[in-house]
Amino acid sequence: xxxxxxxxxxxxxxxxxxxxxxxxxxxxxxxxxxxxxxxxxxxxxxxxxxxxxxxxxxxxxxxxxxxxxxxxxxxxxxxxxxxxxxxxxxxxxxxxxxxxxxxxxxxxxxxxxxxxxxxxxxxxxxxxxxxxxxxxxxxxxxxxxxxxxxxxxxxxxxxxxxxxxxxxxxxxxxxxxxxxxxxxxxxxxxxxxxxxxxxxxxxxxxxxxxxxxxxxxxxxxxxxxxxxxxxxxxxxxxxxxxxxxxxxxxxxxxxxxxxxxxxx
Numbered sequence: 001x002x003x004x005x006x007x008x009x010x011x012x013x014x015x016x017x018x019x020x021x022x023x024x025x026x027x028x029x030x031x032x033x034x035x036x037x038x039x040x041x042x043x044x045x046x047x048x049x050x051x052x053x054x055x056x057x058x059x060x061x062x063x064x065x066x067x068x069x070x071x072x073x074x075x076x077x078x079x080x081x082x083x084x085x086x087x088x089x090x091x092x093x094x095x096x097x098x099x100x101x102x103x104x105x106x107x108x109x110x111x112x113x114x115x116x117x118x119x120x121x122x123x124x125x126x127x128x129x130x131x132x133x134x135x136x137x138x139x140x141x142x143x144x145x146x147x148x149x150x151x152x153x154x155x156x157x158x159x160x161x162x163x164x165x166x167x168x169x170x171x172x173x174x175x176x177x178x179x180x181x182x183x184x185x186x187x188x189x190x191x192x193x194x195x196x197x198x199x200x201x202x203x204x205x206x207x208x209x210x211x212x213x214x215x216x217x218x219x220x221x222x223x224x225x226x227x228x229x230x231x232x233x234x235x236x237x238x239x240x241x242x243x244x245x246x247x248x249x250x251x252x253x254x255x256x257x258x259x260x261x262x263x264x
Contacts, residue, residue, distance in 0.1 A: 007168075008175045009183055011042040015128075016094040017171075019164035020105045021067040023059050027107045027201070028245045031055030032080055033069055035087075035109075036160035038168050039094065049090075050161045052077045067158040084116035091120070095185055097128035099142050099167040102198040110200070114248055126189035127198050130171045133188075136195050137178060142166065149173035201247035214253065230257040 017038045024030035033055050039047040052069070054077045064070050098105050106122060113120040134145045146154040146166050150173055156162035175181055182188050192198075206214040206226060214226040221229050221236065230237055237254045240246060 007040060007044070007172055009185060009188070011040060011095075011185070013042065014094040015040045015097055015185065016091055017097045017164050017168045018101070018105060018109075019098055019160045019167065020108055021069060021158065021160050022108060023055050023057060023063050025104070026245070027104075027111050028247050030108070031057060032108060032112050033059060033074055034067070034160045036164050037090075038164055039090075040168075048161065048165075051083065053080045053083075054078065055080075067160075080112045081116035081118075084113055084118040088113060088118050088120045095126040095128070095189075096122070097130065097167075097171065098164065099134075099145075099170075100129065100131040102127055102129045102132065102192065102196060106198065107201070111247070122198065122200075126185040127192065128171070128185065128188045129192045129196075130167050130174070132192045132195045133174050133181070134170070137174070142170075145170045149177065200249065202249050202253055205250050206253065214257075226253070226257045227260065230254075230261040234258060234261065 019036050020032050021034035022030050022032050032053055034052045036050040052074050054074045056079060059069060059071050138148060142163060143154045143157055146152060149170050154166050182191055205217060207217050208214055216222050216224055216226065237258055240254050241251055
């Protein structure tokens with residue numbers, strides 16, 4: 001087990017830093033090929049895990065140029081679905097942290113869990129995005145963050161474990177450098193939420209009113225009620241359901257609206 005990390009925040013439950021390498025950047029279509037986690041326990045103990053996966057689709061050359069992982073490297077690795085339940089159990093009691101975790105890594109991880117038919121709810125977790133703190137305070141990338149906060153170069157950039165080790169170290173340095181940053185995870189979670197709230201694919205498509213009604217946030221029916229469109233323009237919702245790259249959770253919401261209309 002790695003040595004305990006000096007960390008200037010008191011933890012009331014484990015905090016997991018995680019990083020993904022993927023076949024691309026499209027959450028609905030691309031797949032995880034490498035996952036690394038660093039789990040900090042409230043006691044200060046550290047657990048590190050790293051795992052590669054066979055994505056079941058070819059890894060594009062442009063993705064390999066970034067992280068160096070080829071089809072041959074993952075040919076004998078398990079599919080994500082084979083370890084999804086164990087991973088969800090490992091993450092279940094934890095808050096989450098990472099670099100660009102709110103906009104990319106967590107949505108990608110949630111998409112993989114859904115494909116594996118494994119429930120994993122980010123609700124109720126503190127989600128600390130080191131990139132958001134960094135960009136809000138300095139506005140650069142991870143390599144620059146390591147240079148700026150740690151006074152060294154980031155070695156093995158785009159190796160998931162190297163990236164996430166650096167991310168954990170950068171967060172610790174940020175907390176030491178900026179005395180105005182909250183010293184608890186609740187406060188850091190609110191800080192990140194103020195910069196860019198974490199949104200699911202359903203959140204990106206629909207705003208939810210206090211009454212529970214959903215309003216379109218995009219498309220030609222923006223600001224109109226989903227139930228209204230289901231009643232007046234069901235063909236539009238049927239078109240949405242036919243989109244191959246539409247997230248499955250969005251399709252479920254659309255189907256529920258259509259079913260409500262049919263039963264009235």
